Amino acid sequence: METLADKLNSYENNYWDFTEYREKKVLIKYPAMMVAPMQEQLLQDILQYDPYITNILDPFVGSGTALVAGAKLGLDVYGIDINPLAILISRVRLEGVPIEDIRESIAQLKTYITLFLGNTNPIEFTNIQKWFRKDVISDLSTIKRAIQHENNIQIRRYFWVCFADTVRKYSNTRSTTFKLHVKEQEKIKTMDNDCIQYFINRVSALYVDYVKRNDDTNISLYTGDSIDILTSFNDSSIDLICTSPPYGDNHTTVTYGQYSILPLLWIDLDDLDYFDKTLLEKFTAIDRMSIGGRYNTDKSDIDIEYKDLIAGISDQKAKKVISFIYDYCRAFAEMARVLKSGKRMVLTLGNRRVDNKEFPFDILNDRLAQKYGLREEAMITRNIQGKRMPSKVSHIPNLGSVKSMSKEYVKIYKKL
Numbered sequence: 507m508e509t510l511a512d513k514l515n516s517y518e519n520n521y522w523d524f525t526e527y528r529e530k531k532v533l534i535k536y537p538a539m540m541v542a543p544m545q546e547q548l549l550q551d552i553l554q555y556d557p558y559i560t561n562i563l564d565p566f567v568g569s570g571t572a573l574v575a576g577a578k579l580g581l582d583v584y585g586i587d588i589n590p591l592a593i594l595i596s597r598v599r600l601e602g603v604p605i606e607d608i609r610e611s612i613a614q615l616k617t618y619i620t621l622f623l624g625n626t627n628p629i630e631f632t633n634i635q636k637w638f639r640k641d642v643i644s645d646l647s648t649i650k651r652a653i654q655h656e657n658n659i660q661i662r663r664y665f666w667v668c669f670a671d672t673v674r675k676y677s678n679t680r681s682t683t684f685k686l687h688v689k690e691q692e693k694i695k696t697m698d699n700d701c702i703q704y705f706i707n708r709v710s711a712l713y714v715d716y717v718k719r720n721d722d723t724n725i726s727l728y729t730g731d732s733i734d735i736l737t738s739f740n741d742s743s744i745d746l747i748c749t750s751p752p753y754g755d756n757h758t759t760v761t762y763g764q765y766s767i768l769p770l771l772w773i774d775l776d777d778l779d780y781f782d783k784t785l786l787e788k789f790t791a792i793d794r795m796s797i798g799g800r801y802n803t804d805k806s807d808i809d810i811e812y813k814d815l816i817a818g819i820s821d822q823k824a825k826k827v828i829s830f831i832y833d834y835c836r837a838f839a840e841m842a843r844v845l846k847s848g849k850r851m852v853l854t855l856g857n858r859r860v861d862n863k864e865f866p867f868d869i870l871n872d873r874l875a876q877k878y879g880l881r882e883e884a885m886i887t888r889n890i891q892g893k894r895m896p897s898k899v900s901h902i903p904n905l906g907s908v909k910s911m912s913k914e915y916v917k918i919y920k921k922l
């Protein structure tokens with residue numbers, strides 16, 4: 507009988523690259539987003555080999571791509587992310603918007619914006635003038651006030667996600683990096699401000715995966731550190747894990763927290779799931795709490811061979827990689843514990859470069875899999891096309907820009 511590995515290998519060359527896929531019609535872009543149709547195809551194939559899957563967990567859910575694919579196949583979904591904006595986006599994508607009310611709500615929203623324009627108190631927060639031009643602050647404040655007048659929470663959350671996208675686009679931060687970095691003054695001065703029209707267009711486009719959801723499946727989303735949150739899950743309670751974990755570059759390249767902080771300072775926090783508000787006090791706080799963000803690691807607590815994986819990396823940089831390995835090992839142990847025997851863990855992984863040396867994250871995962879009784883069943887190597895990654899990453903003296911990852915590995919492990 508054909509195995510899952512045979513099936514996945516039977517597609518034509520480069521099938522898994524999904525070269526034709528473009529992210530134009532996504533609700534909002536999120537750093538390192540998965541390729542949606544690729545995940546959907548993969549889950550469909552897995553379900554063909556195991557029709558008894560009833561739930562799916564993504565412990566690093568981001569904007570929810572893997573869970574949306576799972577929910578479309580009728581699975582109960584569990585998602586965790588340290589970033590409150592990620593959970594908001596995932597919730598909106600998974601819960602959808604109610605078809606019977608949405609058009610009317612959009613019409614009302616436009617009326618409120620017209621009504622409030624020019625007579626709304628501007629929002630204030632520390633350094634707001636650094637990150638937004640005065641006229642933009644005034645318009646965004648108007649939009650915020652109009653959104654607050656929407657009564658339906660599901661629709662309001664949808665509006666907040668479109669607003670988050672607008673806030674980032676019209677802020678003074680550069681669009682070429684996920685890090686917060688102010689544009690040149692000349693560019694700020696000459697930037698067109700059509701943020702109200704842009705926001706209305708985003709809202710009206712209805713780029714949602716569900717306009718009305720079928721309510722048979724359960725959606726469970728948690729804001730927080732998956733290492734902690736997973737401890738509340740029972741042993742062997744999950745049928746399928748599908749995730750793309752962070753690669754440990756949350757302070758340098760893929761700064762999910764810095765990417766999200768400006769929208770989070772604008773959105774009404776009462777409409778988000780509960781989270782520790784001190785995360786908003788510093789721009790780096792979310793990234794610091796993320797996997798690999800804490801540097802006070804006791805190396806002796808890492809009980810897996812890793813020294814060969816960081817050979818050749820300078821001591822200073824190695825410290826960060828070790829703290830990443832330390833956190834990731836704990837997260838992996840929890841993922842392995844909650845997964846049922848005979849069930850699969852699907853990890854989309856990249857090997858980033860540190861000190862211009864590849865850090866073989868795929869090998870670390872193989873070792874962890876072996877330690878926790880999982881066997882590699884199949885692997886897909888794909889060229890990264892639509893993944894939101896800056897093409898150039900760090901600047902190293904004398905070497906110029908270093909190309910970022912161009913390949914990723916989808917590892918499918920099965921728990922014995």
Ligand SMILES: C[S@@+](CC[C@H](N)C(=O)[O-])C[C@H]1O[C@@H](n2cnc3c(N)ncnc32)[C@H](O)[C@@H]1O
Pocket residue numbers: 536537538539540541565566567568569570571572586587588589592730731732733749750751752762763795796797
């Ligand atoms: C590669 S992204 C996931 C992207 C997602 N697959 C998508 O399609 O949008 C990794 C995510 O892990 C989250 N993360 C990092 N450390 C975490 C932790 N300790 N607990 C929970 N989430 C964490 C980041 O905030 C980020 O959203």
